[in-house]
Amino acid sequence: MRIPKELLWLLAIFFVQQTSGITDWGIDLPLIFTALAGLRTNAPKAAAWGFTVGTVQDLLSSGWIGPNIAAKTLMGILSSLSQKHIYREKIHTQTFLIFLMSLFQQFFIWLLLKWDGTAPPASEALGILIHTVLMTTAAGVVVCFFVVKFRRRRFDPATA
């Protein structure tokens, strides 16, 4: 039986995210995965990836199920749509996209938590938001470097 490589990536990402305390540093690896996967596929598939990633993240998290599903699905779609407007195979382009998506996602989740009544006070939320956005962007730089430098060119329509 052939296991899709994306599924292996997904398992690896959540394994790392959960075992090494990366969350404590404020890094959102699933978001980076969603953003980079969305950049390389069409909107429906990107949304499906976002939905899957968000579902797993919410299921493994202590919070209520929903915020990450909605946020990641939206981020997948936005990432896919951004293909039309940016040249994707550049480190700074991808990093900037991850920064924007991280910022937008954190704000979106905060709105959802606010709506649910479980959001922390604005001052605390701002601290979490800034911390997460900065750390996720920093991690994004590293990930994007490897993605751009070691991508398989023959499968890349941008350079084919």
Added chain:
Amino acid sequence: MLKFFLRNFPRFFLALLLLVCVWVLVYRHSHPNSQHLSLKNLSMAVWMPVQKSVSWVITFPENTLNAVQELGHLRQEVNRLQMENQSLHLELSNHKSLEVELARLREVLQIKAKLPHSAKIARIIAHDPSTWNKSFIIDIGSEDGLTVDSPVITEQGVVGRIIDVAAKNSRVLLLTDTGSSVAGLDVRSRVSGVILGTGQNRLSFGYVNADEDIQPGDTIVSSGLGGVFPKGYPLGTVVKRTSSDNGLNTQIDVAPSVDFGVLDYVFVLPSINIFAD
């Protein structure tokens, strides 16, 4: 005269040699402790280069041949030693890590001896993947007698409480989660309040009147109110107090007594929540 000498040279030479021999024996007899070091050194200095050169000429082809023959063996030996070296390094690293683990477990067992008999040791196996929540999963669950709201502590203080229990795992909500609140007490001034999670590695001491006597450096412990945490376990230390301009509101920042970043083992105490199922 010269003709006579030349004709009898062998005899003269033999006689000279015999004389020298006699002289040597006599000299040795009259100077029994002399070592003739300078002479020996001189002779060695003269002779050894010759000896080495001759020896080298004789042994070079043999050595070269042997060296060529041994090269193959040496390569194999080097490979074998390199592998052995790697294996020993790995073994050493494992030993070091086991040593650290052993020390840690000894420490844990010493602490457990001071806790109630029914306290359970648990290992942290996963962290919360969401950046908005602070929790982790431990490797014991309802099969080990855990229930919701069981307090989780370490030797440093309170970690949090159990919020989900499965058969073999449980989820612990950390003090730092924004949904966490624990009744606290200032040890010095006996002021009561509530320790609230902020979602970051910091706590807040809330529900305290603005004019209460709380100073940076004060230790906050669990007050026992609320029926979840036993009384007297450290929650954190006050690090900053800021009051609003009108003096009506006060913000008290507390550093958690537990370093959540380096936790590996925790203790789960039996639940004392009288409202829990």
